[in-house]
Amino acid sequence: LLLMLTWKMAREALNPALAPPVEGEADDAAPLPNPWRSFMRGVLLALSSPSAILWFAAVGGALIAKSGATSAGAASLFLLGFFAGGLGWTFFLCGLASHGRKRAGTSLLRACHVLSALLFAYFSYSVIVHGYRELILQGAGAS
Structure with a gap:
């Protein structure tokens, strides 16, 4: 998977014409989708990711435990703040990506x-080399 992502990013960097068009760039006259429908689609996509739910529960739970929130109200308030902070960060990154793409141009x-x-090439190399070494070490330990 990492090698495939490396290849796709390298292909898009070397020949951007082969990359699929980005939504919203093709036709400015096309009607925009309903914002609530887009929002609900995003919510469903976020909820369909078990790793995102697990991350939120693990990190939020660990932070609540570390904060010393002993009552249900204090824990709920902390969790609400944690959620609001994550939501704010998500909106910030999405806005930054949206405006950055419009303003930065093709060179950026x-x-x-x-x-x-x-980065994908480095991670691919790292995973493959470390995996191979672990395989060799396990094979040497079994004999």
Whole structure:
């Protein structure tokens, strides 16, 4: 999977014409989707990710335990603040990505693709090499 992502990012960096068009760039005259429908689609996508729910429960639960919230009200208030902070951060990143793409241009986008390809290549190398070493070490320990 990491090698496939490396290849896709490198392909988009080297030849952006082959990359699929980004939604919203093709036709400015097209009607915009209903915002509530888009919001609900995003909620359903977020809830369909068990890792996101698990991350929220693990991190939120650990922070609540560390904060020393002993009553249900204090824990609820902390969890509500944790959720609001995460939601605010998400809105910030989405807005930054949306405006950045419009204002930055193709050169910055190409640089991001190159950086992503390099990171995916590094992670691919790291996973493959460490996995191979673990396999060799386990094979040597079994004999």
